[in-house]
Amino acid sequence: SSELTQDPAVSVALGQTVRITCQGDCLRIYYASWYQKKPGQAPLLVMSGNYNRPSGIPDRFSGSGSGNTVSLTIAGSQAEDEADYYCLSRDSSGDHLLFGGGTKLTVL
Amino acid sequence: EVQLVESGGDLVQPGGSLRLSCTASRFTFSNYWMTWIRQAPGKGLEWVANINQDGYEKYYVDSVRGRFTISRDNAKNSLFLQMNNLRAEDTAVYYCAKYLRSGVVNTLYIWGQGTVVTVSS
Numbered sequence: 317s318s319e320l321t322q323d324p325a326v327s328v329a330l331g332q333t334v335r336i337t338c339q340g341d342c343l344r345i346y347y348a349s350w351y352q353k354k355p356g357q358a359p360l361l362v363m364s365g366n367y368n369r370p371s372g373i374p375d376r377f378s379g380s381g382s383g384n385t386v387s388l389t390i391a392g393s394q395a396e397d398e399a400d401y402y403c404l405s406r407d408s409s410g411d412h413l414l415f416g417g418g419t420k421l422t423v424l
Numbered sequence: 425e426v427q428l429v430e431s432g433g434d435l436v437q438p439g440g441s442l443r444l445s446c447t448a449s450r451f452t453f454s455n456y457w458m459t460w461i462r463q464a465p466g467k468g469l470e471w472v473a474n475i476n477q478d479g480y481e482k483y484y485v486d487s488v489r490g491r492f493t494i495s496r497d498n499a500k501n502s503l504f505l506q507m508n509n510l511r512a513e514d515t516a517v518y519y520c521a522k523y524l525r526s527g528v529v530n531t532l533y534i535w536g537q538g539t540v541v542t543v544s545s
Contacts, residue, residue: 349531351469358519358538359461359469364531402469406530411483413459413471413523413530 318342318407320416327422328393336388338403338416346406348386350379353400353418362401363388390421398423426450426534428520433539440510440543446503446520446536454478454498457523459532460505462516462541470516473505474523487513510543517541 320340328334338348350363362373366381376391390397403416432444446458460472473494474483482494493506503520518539521532 346528346530351532353463353469358535359532360535361531361533364524364533365529370533400468404469404471404530404532406525406528411474411481412485413474415461415469415471418468 318409318412318414320348320403320405320414322401322403322416322419324417325420325422327424328390329424330395331392333389333391334393334421336390336401336419336421337385338387339385340405340414340416341384342405342407342414343381343384343386345408348381348403348405350388351402351404352397353402359402393421393423395423397421426522428522428534428536430518430520430536430539433518433541435542435544436510437545438511438543441506441508442510442541444505444507444518444520444539444541446505448501448503448522451522451534453496453501457525458494458496458503459521459523460494460503461519461521461532461535462514463519463538464513464516467516472518474525475503507541510541512543515541515543 347365351359353359363379367379407414427449459474475494491509495504520536522534524531
């Protein structure tokens with residue numbers, strides 16, 4: 317069965333670099349996108365096509381992918397980056413979307 | 425500014441029905457797949473349903489198939505989610521999103537602000 321696996325929680329010191337990963341067999345076929353979710357707000361696209369940063373997203377956000385793993389890296393983490401982050405791709409059927417379980421990022 | 429606005433969320437009893445709407449503006453609605461996503465209290469994001477540009481392709485997560493129906497009216501730039509036989513576990517914030525599905529790319533570029541569905545007696 318298709319699934320995307322993320323670490324439930326990650327912490328980073330203010331100003332340091334953190335990498336959030338997402339693993340799944342479907343990532344060998346389909347690109348992933350990443351979403352930032354803060355309480356009471358709609359999700360925000362922060363990375364598409366594995367490594368394309370939408371306009372308006374700070375350049376401290378970058379993405380990469382290899383094999384069955386994609387990563388979202390935040391270089392020089394800021395307090396406002398504290399949020400839940402979700403990866404998204406398509407499952408093996410090719411028709412259903414699939415979210416990772418989410419990673420709660422804490423900026424210390 | 426490209427915008428999606430959901431409406432229709434409410435408190436409903438188990439077994440009841442509800443119809444969610446999502447109105448799009450400032451983009452060519454008929455050119456895009458659309459999708460519904462939900463987030464239950466304290467849980468992660470969950471994909472619910474997709475619909476293609478002309479409304480003939482529709483896909484659902486297993487937990488809602490047969491109870492929910494996604495549809496669209498391109499003339500009115502509107503997306504809908506008819507939810508029947510609602511269960512407590514359907515309680516969530518429901519978001520509509522503009523879905524770019526192109527080759528191996530899968531991106532939800534624009535999201536609405538969400539509408540709250542509560543299923544409880």
